[in-house]
Amino acid sequence: MSTLQEKILTHFEGKVVRKDLTSRVKGNAVVPAYVLEFLLGQYCAINDEEVINNGIEKVKDVIKNNFVHRAEAEYVKSTIREKGSHKIIDKIFVTLNDDDNFYETSFANLGIDHVAIADSIVKKHKKLLSGGGVWCILTMGYDSSDGIKSRWVIETVKPIQVSGVDLEEIIEKRQHFDTDEWIDLLMHSIGLNPEFFNRRGKLIQLSRLITHVENNYNFIELGPKGTGKSHVFSELSPHGVLVSGGDVTSARLFVSNTGKGKIGLVGYWDVICLDEFEQVVGSKRADGDMVNIMQNYMANKSFNRGKETIQAYASMAFVGNTKHTVPFMLRETHLFESIPAAYIKGAFLDRIHLYIPGWEVNILKESVFSKEFGFIVDYLAEILKQFRKYDYTNQVDQYVDFDPSYTGRDKLAIRKTFSGLVKLIYPNKHMSEKEALELIDFAVEGRKRVKDQLYVIDETFKDSPVEFSYKINSSNKKIKIETLEKLNGEIFDGAAEITPTEDPDKSTVKAEIIAPGLKEKEIIIRDNQKGISYKKLFAEYLKGATEITLTDPYIRHPHQFRNLLEFCSILIQNKKKEEEISLHVVSWNDVEYTPISTANFDEITESLRDSGIIFTYEFQDLHDRSIVANNGWKIKLGRGLDIFEKPAFRFDISEVMQEQRQCRNCEITYIRQID
Structure with a gap:
């Protein structure tokens, strides 16, 4: 066992799980990793092979006996009827039936609906009303009496999520890990073997988590298929929801202007990820109202319901596939070319805080997935959720002074990205200047990627060009940031050399292209x-x-x-x-x-x-x-x-x-x- 793995078990025993166990117990169950790891955490969160093997068998039994496979729904219903009461694992959706004045439930896999659920359960677990569905462990009963309206009875409900996470414990224990070790622990926790990623590759992967630690954070990733873009949003946390591009409507996300004006997903979830974003206009015409509502929400953290203004804290993530290579896009179109045309407008895109280069991520092969200990993903999800209460955006001022040409949105985007990365990598806020500058560079580049494309898409942005540079407070050195794809493109175009040149004020410019x-x-x-x-x-x-x-x-x-x-x-x-x-x-x-x-x-x-x-x-x-x-x-x-x-x-x-x-x-x- 490596030194890192020994440290992980020493400081977090009972809160970590070996990541290869998930695939060993999953079988053909279509269930998120956080559900499986929740179960594995009950039986296998220890480095004892005998305990692990016994725990795996117990979890397999739970999946076999309690998880509802759609193909076996009738058998499960029969079991509940014969036994009178039976525990199941299923994803449930709860709505208010205002005609008959009761809450009713539908089951994703069991295939039954209009099942009454007690008001006390709904009040205790309000997220059941979110519309996105919640995985739960339920005790289901069956009433064989004559003359009753519904025979199905929900006796108990336990949403699958960890409770009682001590954030101060995480902050204190961070000091026992150096930066490389902590980053690798996070990589293992999201299921990836850090040995297959360089430092930039790890930051790209972990940046997907910023939406989970920052309120109202706007993130986009476009890249080739098969690179795991949606994995973090679908498998990691019970506080985030993945919405297929074809199912995106303003009513579902924000509020329905018909009926009872029910609040949409942004009112219930920490993170909403629009998957396959390029397919938003697949079979349906783009919802122009939704673009305007989302644009306003991404800027002001609120939306209107009639005369009422609703404040919400959900972060927005947009993930999708690119149509062409990066050199083609840079020459012929722009890096947003694959998203629906209704969204390719300056006012909308300017709200995006970070655009990560999904084209730099290789297709995920089996060998890339971790087989070592990392945080139980639901435990990690609760840590991330608690960090949403804190604001580290002002920490950046200790290290740099941004160029005066930055707009307010530019600064906000960079500060929020920096804050999110600090929460993830330096939760105790102890970092060297070099480590802080690494995160600042990443944040600036991710925002510059957005702004560079805005200059192409919307001519009005050219009227106020931004120099994406900063001065280091400790040395007064000036650092100019360029996106990597821009450097690559310029290198391919000519035999120019790469060099940091010296400005008259002796400042350093990173990787600027000059004549040979x-x-x-x-x-x-x-x-x-x-x-x-x-x-x-x-x-x-x-x-x-x-x-x-x-x-x-x-x-x-x-x-x-x-x-x-x-x-x-x-x-x-x-x-x-x-x-x-x-x-x-x-x-x-x-x-x-x-x-x-x-x-x-x-x-x-x-x-x-x-x-x-x-x-x-x-x-x-x-x-x-x-x-x-x-x-x-x-x-x-x-x-x-x-x-x-x-x-x-x-x-x-x-x-x-x-x-x-x-x-x-x-x-x-x-x-x-x-x-």
């Missing part, structure tokens, strides 16, 4: 950035060099030796056929693995023999990473040559084309050693 030219510089490559290659990074700076020393202590795994060969190929392309270049590699490995590394280096030596590259190597215990050439340039490598993420697929175009590979965050510095 050999000069001292420091570049920053971001997680998931594409369009990078060894040729673009090194070729011009190594031209004319006849002696090169590459120092990289981590050339030991197969992909790292492949990187070395690709570096050698750049040197071969850089020189004339008759020229020779001496390449000396200084690396390191543990004693037991040195023979393997030696054999690999010897193979490379032989493969380069006729190429004009005279290859030599040695082992030294060091940590420096650099390229030193006798043409006067030294290039400091933050990660050595190992700057690329592993390919996502067995047959991946990125294997043969570096520009298609996603990068890992690193810095590269070019230093002139002679005039």
Whole structure:
């Protein structure tokens, strides 16, 4: 067991569950993960294999004997009739029958409706009236008496959700985990193995949770199919509801102007996610009134019911699939092209706080899902719900001062995103400046993605352009933020280099594109950035060099030796056929693995023999990473040559084309050693 897993069990035993157990007990039950983990938490929330195995069998028995499968509904009804009373697990919907003055219930799987439910139960669990349905454990009775109106009797109802979560305990125990460990615990908790994600990838996944910790937060994610966009909203929490795009109406979301003017979903749920948002206009014409109502709600946290103004706190999430690649959208249309036309209007889109790049998320394969301990999702959901009471938006002012060109909506969006991420990752508000700036950068980029598209969609926004930059309070350095897809697009378009330039006030600008030219510089490559290659990074700076020393202590795994060969190929392309270049590699490995590394280096030596590259190597215990050439340039490598993420697929175009590979965050510095 890893150190992290030991920590998790030490501090949260009884509140965590092994994530692979959910799939082991689910079978063919169409039930959210929070329902299953609620049950697993009763029997399996401990690291004892015998207890876990026994618990799994108990949960399987509960699913087998109590969960209502639609195909077996008649058998379950017969069981209730024969036994007189029987416990079931089903999703129920409660409405008021005002003609007969009683609350009545319909059952999603059992297939019965108009069943009376006691007023006391409804008053105790008001969310039963939300219209979205609530999973419950119910004791159902059957009355065989003659002359009665309804034979079905609801004896007890227990909504499936954890109670009594101590938020102060979470805040206190956060100090026992470093930032990487806490982020990985959250990743395990939402069912994903953190080993398959870099830091930016983890932030993208966790940003989906901001809607659960921030009131009135407006979030959108558009990307390819199969990347888990709706998973967090459908499986994580009993406080959120997933609505299919084709079922979206103003009456369902807000209020019906006919009948009794019943308040819609925003009055009952913390999060409303409109799934497959691009299909809102599928078989129905877009509801123009709903666009206006939603636009007003997203800005003012309220909507009108007749003469009455209703305040609500539900966050809105819009998730959908893209139609085209990102380069196509940036060139030909815009990044909102796949959503219904009725929503592609500046006034609506300007209300969105964060647009995360769903196209950066790989399709989720079985190997990506966690098999280790994480919070029981319902326990996590209650933690997130309690955090909605707190406001961390002003924390950002401790670290940065935003450019004066920001609008009020820009600042609000960034502050709310930052606040949400702090609640998730630093609930005790203890973070370094570097950690805070990481969240600020993410928040600014997510808002800039919205604003950049508004400049394309609505000409009026061009009248007041925003410079998405800020000054760090501690150093007065100026940081300018660019979206990653913009950088990728510009890199593909030309052979420009990536460099932070210096403004007259000596401020730092992150990853700005400038015209090519050999000069001292420091570049920053971001997680998931594409369009990078060894040729673009090194070729011009190594031209004319006849002696090169590459120092990289981590050339030991197969992909790292492949990187070395690709570096050698750049040197071969850089020189004339008759020229020779001496390449000396200084690396390191543990004693037991040195023979393997030696054999690999010897193979490379032989493969380069006729190429004009005279290859030599040695082992030294060091940590420096650099390229030193006798043409006067030294290039400091933050990660050595190992700057690329592993390919996502067995047959991946990125294997043969570096520009298609996603990068890992690193810095590269070019230093002139002679005039």
